[in-house]
Amino acid sequence: TTLNLVTAYKNFFEGRARYPRFKAKRNKQSIQYPQSVTVVDGCLKFPGRVAKVKAKIHRPIEGTIKTVTVSMTPSGKYYASVLTEVEGDNPPASTERSRSEGKVAGIDLGLKDFAIVNDGVKTSKYANPKHLAKHERNLKRKQRKLDRKEKGSKSRNKARKLVAKVHERVSNVRQDYLHKLSRKLVDENQVIVVESLNTKGMVRNHKLAKAISDVGWGMFVNFLSYKLEEEGKVLVEIERWFPSSKLCSNCHYQVAEMPLDIRAWICPSCGTHHDRDGNASANIRAEGIRILSVSGTGTAADGGDVRPKLGRKSKLTQSPVRSEAQASTK
């Protein structure tokens, strides 16, 4: 616990996180065992008085067990996360190969369609499943029940668990969807290009806040990132202010305005008929390829800097540069 607190303060002082807060007993709880936990026939064996606990072990545990984190969800379920150490290396990064023979996909993330993917040949759209919206009525009803219960009562705790269960369900379904979609895209491509998100800034727009937190872009990019990294593939994140929807993917003409309600447009310069999102994802893809060709060779080829060890870092980020074609049309 002390180690966690130290980390929390460190993250705060180094500007990565908010000031640590006290957590209520009813919220998610967890405890870490840095050593001496073992797995014996369907049970986890803890040091001290806890001793053996029956567990559903959903995959074989390989390697040496390091830290085991036991957590309890707000709905009262217990999980143990077992960290193990395995000999061997991850596959090496392979931008060189991917740029020559692999496929590159550009993804535009949105609210109407969750993801619009352009792989250079075709554009595929994946609908936004709106998980939370589907459970909204159920959630409201249970929340209302909870609000009527007396504070500190047993029945209030029961009602609280029911609400927590719905939230848990929504979050599980959301994760499942994001895992499956990211797995599919990572299997099909060597390089994936996304616009870097400023979800926090967007969530401050109150009208869209719920829809944006429900959609789970950040989690999706995170899943893409580690899945790509596992296979030595590359995630490219381009700057948020890259004018992906204002550029013509055919001639690079840039229109001054592109209001959100315009779903299709015709380029005034070359006359190409564009679907808004398909055009944006094609631009994102092209920009990603440009960034790779500028910065890719140096860093990616020697294998060092593209694939650091922790977190969402296996990405190349670079500000867009005005392309010649774009400048000449002005």
Ligand SMILES: [Zn+2]
């Ligand atoms: Zn054009």
